[in-house]
Amino acid sequence: MRLLSWAYLAAAYAFVFLPVVVLVVFSFQDGRLPVPPFQGFSLQWYDKILGNGALMTALWHSALVAFVSSALALVMGFLAAHALARVRLPGSVLLRGLLIAPMTVSYLIIALGLLTTFNQAGISLSLWTAGIGHVVINLPLCFAIAYAAMGDHQKNAERAARDLGATEAQVLWHVSAPMLAPALAAAFFLSVTFSWDEFIIAFLLTRFDVTLPVEIWSMLRSGLSPATNAVGSLVFLVSVSAVVLMEIFLFRRPK
Amino acid sequence: MTASLSIQSVTQRYGTALALDAVSLDIAAGEFVVLLGPSGCGKTTLLNLIGGFAEPVSGRILIGGKDMAGVAPAQRPTTTVFQDYALFPHMTLADNVGFGLRMRGVARPERRAKAEEMLALVGLPGKALRRPHELSGGQRQRVALARALAVAPDVLLLDEPLGALDLKLRRAMQDELKEIQRRVGTTFVHVTHDQEEAMAVADRIVVMNAGKIADVGPPREVYLSPKSLFSAAFMGEINQIAVRDGQSALGALVPGTGTLLIRPEAIGLNGALPLGLCRVEDVAFFGTHVRAHVTPLKAPGTRLTVHLAQTLSVEPGAVLDLAATDHLMLEEE
Numbered sequence: 001m002r003l004l005s006w007a008y009l010a011a012a013y014a015f016v017f018l019p020v021v022v023l024v025v026f027s028f029q030d031g032r033l034p035v036p037p038f039q040g041f042s043l044q045w046y047d048k049i050l051g052n053g054a055l056m057t058a059l060w061h062s063a064l065v066a067f068v069s070s071a072l073a074l075v076m077g078f079l080a081a082h083a084l085a086r087v088r089l090p091g092s093v094l095l096r097g098l099l100i101a102p103m104t105v106s107y108l109i110i111a112l113g114l115l116t117t118f119n120q121a122g123i124s125l126s127l128w129t130a131g132i133g134h135v136v137i138n139l140p141l142c143f144a145i146a147y148a149a150m151g152d153h154q155k156n157a158e159r160a161a162r163d164l165g166a167t168e169a170q171v172l173w174h175v176s177a178p179m180l181a182p183a184l185a186a187a188f189f190l191s192v193t194f195s196w197d198e199f200i201i202a203f204l205l206t207r208f209d210v211t212l213p214v215e216i217w218s219m220l221r222s223g224l225s226p227a228t229n230a231v232g233s234l235v236f237l238v239s240v241s242a243v244v245l246m247e248i249f250l251f252r253r254p255k
Numbered sequence: 256m257t258a259s260l261s262i263q264s265v266t267q268r269y270g271t272a273l274a275l276d277a278v279s280l281d282i283a284a285g286e287f288v289v290l291l292g293p294s295g296c297g298k299t300t301l302l303n304l305i306g307g308f309a310e311p312v313s314g315r316i317l318i319g320g321k322d323m324a325g326v327a328p329a330q331r332p333t334t335t336v337f338q339d340y341a342l343f344p345h346m347t348l349a350d351n352v353g354f355g356l357r358m359r360g361v362a363r364p365e366r367r368a369k370a371e372e373m374l375a376l377v378g379l380p381g382k383a384l385r386r387p388h389e390l391s392g393g394q395r396q397r398v399a400l401a402r403a404l405a406v407a408p409d410v411l412l413l414d415e416p417l418g419a420l421d422l423k424l425r426r427a428m429q430d431e432l433k434e435i436q437r438r439v440g441t442t443f444v445h446v447t448h449d450q451e452e453a454m455a456v457a458d459r460i461v462v463m464n465a466g467k468i469a470d471v472g473p474p475r476e477v478y479l480s481p482k483s484l485f486s487a488a489f490m491g492e493i494n495q496i497a498v499r500d501g502q503s504a505l506g507a508l509v510p511g512t513g514t515l516l517i518r519p520e521a522i523g524l525n526g527a528l529p530l531g532l533c534r535v536e537d538v539a540f541f542g543t544h545v546r547a548h549v550t551p552l553k554a555p556g557t558r559l560t561v562h563l564a565q566t567l568s569v570e571p572g573a574v575l576d577l578a579a580t581d582h583l584m585l586e587e588e
Contacts, residue, residue, distance in 0.1 A: 153339075160341035163306065164355035164406060165329045174354075178345045 020236060027229035034226045045230040055231065058215035062196055065127055065211055069134035070142075070191035076135070077142025078184060082176055085150040086158075096147070103140045110136055111204040118205070125207040133201035138191040145190070149183035185249035193242045197235055257441050258319030258332060258409035259284045260305065265314030267300050267466075274300040276466040277314065282459075284319075284409075287436050287443045289453040292463035292489070298446045299414060301463075305444060306412050307331045319409055329358075332409035336416045340399045342387040348374060348398055349383035355406035373401035376435060393424045400432075404439060413445040417452060429455040450490050454478065462486040480583055484514060487585070492519050494559045498584070504554035505530060513586040517579045520544065522561040526578030533559065535573045545569070549577065 026034035030042035049055050080099060084092055102110065114133050115125075123129065154176065161175045162168075177184065199213040206214060212235060219228050260282040267275040275297045282288050290298040303309045305316060307328040316323045318332055328335075334355065343351050350357075352373050353366035361369075371383055377397040387395055396416060403411055416432070417425040433456045436443045447453055453460050454474040462470040462477060462485070470477050470486035481487035484495070496503050496515040508528060509515055522530065533549035536558070540546075544562040547569065551557055561577065563569065 156337060156339055156341040157343055159308070159328075160335070160337060160402075161343070161354065161358075163308075163328045163333075163335050164402070165358035166354075167329070167358075170358060174357075175343055179343070181345070 023229050023236070024233045027226055027233045029226040029229070032225070034224055034229045045226040049227050049230050049234075052227075055212075055215055055219075058210055058212045059234075061127055061209055062212040065131045065134060065202070066192045066195040069131040069195050070138060070188050072131075073135045073138035073142045073191050074184060074188045077139050077144075077187065078146045078177065078180070079172075080139075081143050081146035081150060082172065085147060086155070099143050100140045102136055103144075107137060107198070107200045111201040114201075115204050125205055127206060127209050127211070129205040130202045130211060133205050134191075134195040134198060137198070137201065138194055141194070142187040142191060145183055145187040146180060149180050154179050182249050186246045189242045189246035189249070193239045193246075196242070197239055256332070256407045256409050257284045260410055260442060260444070261315075261317040261320075262301070262305070263315045263317070265301070265304060265311045265316060267297075267304060267309070267311050273466050275304075275311070278466070278468055279314075280461060280468065280471070282442060282444065284442055285440050287433065287445070287456055287458045288461060289445045289447060289457035289459075290461050290463060291447060291450060291453040292469075293448055295465075296463040297466040298448075298463050302335075302412050302414055302444060302446050305410070306333050306335050333412055334403035334406060334408040335412040335414060336396070336399050336403045338415040338418050340387075340395045340419075342395055342398055342402070344387050347384050347386055348379070348390075351387065351398055352402045352405050354402060359406065369405055370401075373405045374398070376404070376438070377401045378431065393420055393428060396420065396428065400435070404435075404441065408441060410442045410444060413443060415446055415448070417447070417449075425449075425452065426455070432456055454490075462489055464489075479518075479581070481516070481585075484516075484585060487516050487583075492560055493517065494519065494522075496557070504557050505551050506553060509582070509584050511584055511586050513584055516583045516585060517559075518581065519546070519560045520562040521579050521581040522559065522577055523563060523580065524567075524575065524577065526580040528579040528582055530559070530577045530579060532574050533577050535569050535571050535575065537571055538569055540565075549575070 025038065027045060028041050028043070029038065029045070030040035084096055089095065111133060114129070114136070118125065118129055157175055157179060158171050161171045166174065197213055199217065202211040203214050203217065212231070216228060216231055216235075219225070219231070262278060262280040264277045264279050265275055266273070266277050278297070278301065290301060292298050300309070304311050305318075307323065307326055307330075310324070323331060343354065346354070349367055349370040352370040353361075356366045356369055367383070371380075374380060374383060377400050379394060379397055379401070382390075387398065390398065396419075400416070413432075417428050420428060429452055432445075436456075445456060457474055459472060460470075460474055460477045461468055462481075462483075464485045469483045469489075470481055477486060478490045481490060487493050488495075494517045496505060496508070496517070498509060498515050499512050501507050501510045503515065508530075517528075530551060532552045534552060536548040536550055538545060538547045541562075542565075544565055545567060547561050547563060549559050549561055551559070552574070569575065
């Protein structure tokens, strides 16, 4: 029975991580195809992609879009959460629901909707439009995390700050945001990972400057190569780093 | 700094509930006033109105002669010590205490010096670089007090500041609070439901009930000559004996119609007002006195609570000839 449960655990983890392991292993393939058998260890594909200008530009674009759109989503989400946690408005439940609603809509629908809107408004597609798309998907997330982290403890400290002469902006900057720092950092890094490897919105809302997932997709059209594995491994490494940072901020907070 | 406070016919409503009913109260500069009453009596509502956290439906509040209508908490010459301390967990004690000065644009070295001075005043010298989570409850409350006093408010508002502390610590902090108030000279308005705490610190006690002031006066006066049955009972145990045209269940004790009030400690073997023979029902030794319930032989339906001398040893069933040294007659209106 004990053996069975261990076997189940191993199978479950294998199911989740095997594709990633295969991806990473064959990025080191000393051959032309990322398929078994493994022909020997080589860094040539990494060398090749690091020298690929289009790929490196796309990587920089991805980082830019991820950080700027996440920062924007975080600021907007935090301010909305603070307002809705503090002020009782008629319909604040509805407002809260509407803010979280985009989470339930498929990325494809959001991308198509934005595409139509931008076309109608005569806004040409660029990294900015993809960034706006990422704010749309990450704002609900940042709002939900920030809202859940606010409690009475925070409300009382804000009241004390106001009593001691702080303006609303000073309350937000000196008290609310620092008190929520772990949650805000977690929301930010989670947003970064979502934006970093998001494909559909980035694909539909960019044109000449593209993000990394879109560039990888165009690479795949010319067939499988260990180079795509190498890029994929790099993307994975960045995502993992962001998640690890998030875990550190969220779960290792000082008492 | 210090200033007088004038509350003029202040009324406050929450929905249809009347929280304060035309309350008027004048507080002198430098006075230590305690708002005392059960929960829901309106004492915290009144404190919030003085602090500017809410605006009254009608009436005026003046601090140092200036009308506070429409003035935000930040602009009022008041600061508050909250029951749950409300310290800033991400700041050192020095930054906590210096926060108000920082908001007023005071430079860092000056803020730091003032913070050290205030921390020393509340008995926490040399702890400027600690953080709130390293402190005990009593120490946190001291920091909250230092933080509120650092900006030299004219009026300091204390919202059940000792409510979260255990009894022994609370009694020790009371004495210190009184001492600090004497040193800084600021007007203190302190809210509590603990009448012993009120008597320990107050220059004047304001007993509140159901949105109204039931009694105002120095502790001695409010305890010994209360102006209402409510404040008489709230300030401590008291025996109430109904009197009609000079007649009561215990015979003719005092003239008039109303309620005769006698504190348990005013009853003993000797006194000016004889209560007659009483049978002892039960006895408990309280250290400073012996607390007993007795039934007068003349009035088997009446039960009196008495505090007898510590040296007197009595058993249940004993019959004593009791009398009161002090009493108060509240005439019916």
